[in-house]
Amino acid sequence: MPGRREFLNTLMRGGILAALGLLSGAVIFRSRDEKSCSYGFDCSGCSRSKSCMLPAALEARQMVWQLDMTKCIQCGRCATNCVMSPSAVKCTHAFAMCGYCDLCGGYFKPGTKTLTTAAENQLCPTNALKRKFIEDPFFEYTIDEELCIGCGKCVKGCGAFGNGSLQLQVRHDRCKNCNECSIARSCPAQAFTRVPANKPSLLRGLGPELPKETAKKNQANG
Amino acid sequence: MDKSRTSYPVSRTLYFVHRIIPGLLFLLLPLITLPIQRFPKPEFESAYTQPQTFIPTPRAEFLAYLDVFVLLISLGVVTWLVLKKRSRLWVFFMSLFSLAYFGFYREGCVCSIGSIQNVSLALFDHSFILPLSVLAFFLLPLIFTLFFGRTFCASVCPFGAIQDLVAFKPQPLGSRLNTVLGIIPYLYLGLAVLFAATGTDFIICRYDPFVGIFRFNASFGMFLFTGILLLSGVFIARPYCRFLCPYGVLLNWTSRFSLRHLSITPAECIQCRLCESSCPYDAIDYPVTDKSPESRPVMVRKMMILTLLVPFLVLIFGYAGSRMQDTLAGVDARVKLAKEVMALSRIQDAGYGMQDESFEIKAYKASGKTESQVYSEASAVLKKFYFGGWLFGGFTGLVIALLIAGRMLPVYRKDYVTNKGRCFSCARCTDYCPIKS
Known part of the structure; x- marks a missing residue:
């Protein structure tokens, strides 16, 4: 027995x-990274790029959450739906893209008459976006991350009327990297994606070697 | 204040660029907010240097492997403490360490319980990359359990550790209540795998009661849930582990076939009954000395009922699950969007406009997707939920049938032994056993 x-x-x-x-x-x-080759290889000339047999999991990349600004509609849920309060998503300024406008669509409320730093003129609800005079007629805009709640109001304004240099990004020094991001779940545009931890930013306009651009190129090549 | 605004000694073109164009754009209120270089980067005359955009780096990748290493070491240590040293005190100290490291330092993420979902999603969606560290978190406790019993539950899992701390007055629940409540983890596991595999949601993480404590940050509802769990945990030891934890189901079944397992006594049981009430989890099975309590015809009838009952329940529940397709898929964002788009097109067909569009509709319009694309995505999800519903329902039916079978069939047990499936290997009972070697 x-x-x-x-x-x-x-x-x-x-x-x-x-x-x-x-x-x-x-x-x-079975794991393949279809969106971008996370090996860091440029797969555009690779004949096997369609059926790459290198499993991405073997490369042992940790994945982190990031916000894809090409999909983002600035609904404001990043500010409210993060497990952290204030949110780990903050406005990030790609200075290289900024036009240093006097009339900044990200800084001023629409219809503002006098372009001053008076509170009633500001779009930012927490005074996190700072305006500094550089030289006539240019102004530098910086973000006080301690104050920024990631509501995306300035991002919407900058994207609609300016260059779109103000962008929402997951700040990885604050992000807890939840197994499933609670903002991603409620994002109406499915703008949240997992990206390899060695390329944690999807910020646009920093230079020619943008992670997003290569990803797009790869996507175009299938 | 901006002193520069008092005069505007710039050319008309610059004035046009900086005031009129944005003004016009204000009027147009364009929908698209993509970054476009509308205004060229200025050439500064003053000695202004453009600041660098600070991009914070995520947690270093090798730390994820450190976590796996700590997991491996703590599993080894706890297994040794439980099986060789047989010391409750040291197991308790280990649980404090796990609570500190996996709980408060790692903030409960990534944990073995949640990794079920990552593995399921990776199995069905091959664009989802499962980091090897997560796979290790899923596999290591299962492998250890397969050889040594649920030592992971004993004091490596921070969830178990925090509940063990508050189990002051555990009450026996009785085998009937234990069996009925024990069905919940199976349902939870089934639903979690279903939702993860369809790419809908990670419900284990979403309704995780302890992460909020580890991060000192949670919604009011979650804190309420955690509070109720911990308070009830004073009288019902480890309520999450026993009646919710989906990973516990996997550990339960692997532990039943474990090579070695914590035994109450290191030698021969002398039936002193001292351990009887020592287990806070009702995981000690009492001796059943009656070897053949039922006559052969009764047994034959029981077996016949069971062989009919199992497929019957599987089919009935499977069918019920497939009929729940709409309800289950209704949680999915793609299906929700399709419903909204359908409602929108109906309103538009009737000749009306939407007053307040939801963000989902706005995002749908901005994405440039066609209506049929949205519908075909949603119907693909619905199809997945149809098959998933059959599987989930069938699984539920099988679980219930097996539980009924377990209660119907007679058992024979000589001594007081730990129930290998339910025992968390906490080593409390070893302290009560008078035989020490």
């Missing part, structure tokens, strides 16, 4: 081990 039970137990143990092995093998070898 104990002999038979022992034998069945061993059999089951072997079965479970085999099942776990199969499961992990399937999970590893």
